[in-house]
Amino acid sequence: MKTNKITQAMTVLFLAGVALPAVANDQDGWYVGAGGGAALATIDEQEIRTDLMNSGYQVTEFREDDGDFGYKLFGGYQFNENFALEGGYFDLGDFSYQATTNPAGMKSGQLDFSGWNIDAMGFMPFTQRSSLFALIGVHRSKATVDFSGTGAVNVLTPHYSKTATDYKFGVGYQYQMSQRFSFRLAAERYRMDDAVGNNGDLDFYSLNLVYRFGGSSHSPGPVVQERRPVAPAPAVATAEQYCSSLEIEFEIANDDIQRVNSEHMRVLATFLDKYPETNAVIEGHTDNVGSEADNLQLSQQRAQAAVDYLVREHDVDRDRLTVVGYGETQPVADNSTTAGKQANRRIHAIIGCATDIEGLEPLPARISLAMELEFDTNDATIATKYHQELDSIGKYLQMNPELTATLEGHTDNSSPDIAQQISRARAQSVADYLVQNFNIDRSRLNVQGYGSTRRDTYNTTAAERQDNRRVNIIIGYPK
Template sequence: MKTNKITQAMTVLFLAGVALPAVAQEQDGWYLGVGGGATRATIAEDEITADLMNSGYQVTEFDAAENDSGYKIFAGYQFNQNFALEAGYFDLGNFSYDATTSPAGMKSGQLDLNGWNMDFIGLLPVSESGSLFALVGAHKSEAEVHFAGTGAVNVLTPNYAKTTTDYKFGVGYQYQLGEHFGLRLAAERYRMDDAVGNDGDIDLYSVSLVFRLGGGGHAPGPATQAAAPAAQAPVVAPAPVAATEQYCSSLEIEFEIANNDIQRVNQERMRVLATFLESYPETNAVIEGHTDNVGTEADNLKLSQQRAQAAVDYLVREHAIDRDRLTAVGFGETQPVADNSTTAGKQKNRRIHAVIGCATGIEGLEPLPARVTLAMELEFDTNDATIAPKYYDELDSIGEYLQTNPELSATLEGHTDNASPEVAQQISRARAQSVADYLVSHFAIDRSRLNVQGYGSTRRDTYNATASERQDNRRVNIIISYPK
């Protein structure tokens, strides 16, 4: 009977995953689960024997059925990769005993236990898809005990029921199978009262199916938004103008989480700004740093200042811009440009912005052409470096562009989500290498033009709290650079 209930519940949960994609997008962080497995109880043999002896019966044989099966249905919210809160309903099965007595008779007892629980769960990621966890919580359960006597044994009160609140704890392992589904193995112990004054433990060893409501519909990334490379060309500098016309420039750069590094794709944008500042030496620039709202205000203010200062230092170091012309100002989380309640909004708010004064054009002075960097982003399945067929067309356009422009080079940057450092480095480089192999085998691109780099999980775009965020971090960025 319980096996049928577990099977039916798992079927309903799977159909919910198919039928509720809209809810999944709106309930990021929520999950549902159902599972079942073996249960084992501790029958209080000594106490039962003592009670019968006090009533004048000698126990000559004691048989206990301490094993059964149970099931549970639960729902929870995962706040981040290390903490979740969960509540649910459980039924731990039926346990019984038969005590044969002298004078000749038998006393039989049966215990049923079910109830509701709430658990605090701590998780420790050990791979891209797997996490160890420990839980501690409380349960409010109803214990029903039924007694029957035969022969010389007379049972005056055959039925007892009692509702109590007690503690529970457990450990386990959870593995994410894909965007929505995961498997959980758990061993849990429920402290219980059998309704007639005996305390004991019931253990549940379960396998559960977990369905995550978050993810499933994130916005297209750079790979889907990028136009065909062949259609793009370096920016053409304006012709010399009269002294009455002005040139202006600006800069927008987004950052990864808790990071102030100027990455390769953003270095190209910095070159555009440097070209303007070199061409118009009378202009000054204020570099503004910003963050999302994750973390304390003080930490975010410090991080935003570090981001702005990193841009200033880069311009001075790499392009010899006079430091006196540059000012770094950090605004922390006080000036968001997007909604911090969404992953995409947080990404937009982790940024620096340059406010540059406009320069009056001097006749005969022509700004150097800005370089153009084309970027493409691919996503991968968990622990996999296989290129999905949906990316073939874009990769082909990259390959054709490199074929027709032999002076260009490309950097392939591999990334992962929250795997261990050794595994993350290996997987990220393998992903970048698989892209390089594709370009070499399909378009005969010289390997010397392809720079393969693996960054592991050190350059995250999102917080890894949900399956969709982890998917965003499993990626390869292809960056095509123009020669200086």
């Protein structure tokens, strides 16, 4: 059996070491995958006719089957966003022909092609989730050719088999569906020896699923701590690259940007303003309470709220911000605990790195402190145990007359009217304490009551209900 030498070139894209734009999540580490699709060969009809004619036969009819289903199994290691090594097993199926002759007879041929390969792969990300890739490699494959003859056609050597090493190359597209799964579309060309002394090519077009066992992220880690957060300063990623990242948490069933997170959003906006070539992906997440559909919608709302805030408050171009909602599918903590649920109700913002040897100068320091006081059921009396901390707040406000404080009151389960009344009374009692004991001007104190609309926990236990009966004091923000 013979195949044509196909000379059409397939462009090989950038391979290892090319500097390319960063994606949201670097998927370094081990992975496995499987795929299948169409394998195609071009059977050299003219040469087969010529061989038969030289043997005294005239071909009256020629039929061929030049396509089959092929598959491959593979595994590899991703070194960075641009380079991976991959190896695996492939079987590209069977290809055959039948030539009817005069004198009456028939000659048939069938080629089987399978083997092992190792490839070097280069990736070129062009969105946060999508990449083009190219590969070049070698394969150790076995080509088996079987011939048969009927009637007047006599086949002297019916079986040929040869194992050889040759090259392969290809191009494709990869899309990251989730932290673990990606799919690929690939077009590959295998150079082959067909076991009867002819070199040719087989083309393989496949759809593949990739599973990653884990990896590292080159983005900076969390930069906001619960309750007493610190504004997220950009971190140096390399000698000449500056990156920024942001994580903020949300109250139950809520997508509002809280005051304690406003400063962190401001630092993020400053980074985006200084580096107008960078973009940000805003990812929303939830805990696992409620339906998957509702949580997916809530996570998208949270991400959208962050985008809207950056556009509205800081004039960030909306085209530079991408919204993604993951619902409950990517927890960072155990949803069986209250603290874990709260950690999972979050926004994660990933911002592209910028090159600027001068770096990013942080904003002039503005206070971003938060203190939380808890209360008894339906009570607005400040417990004695909080007096010492409140005294520290009062003295700090005395020493810094330009600062203001926002007092946010909250409750556990109550009727809406009672909840609003109690929550505001709690915030007002803290304001009265600061005025009476430290002579703080009331114009510097912003009193807000939120009732039970902003819960930290689910009110299922006495301890959780206690957590929701609280006043938050946030210093450093104007009314």
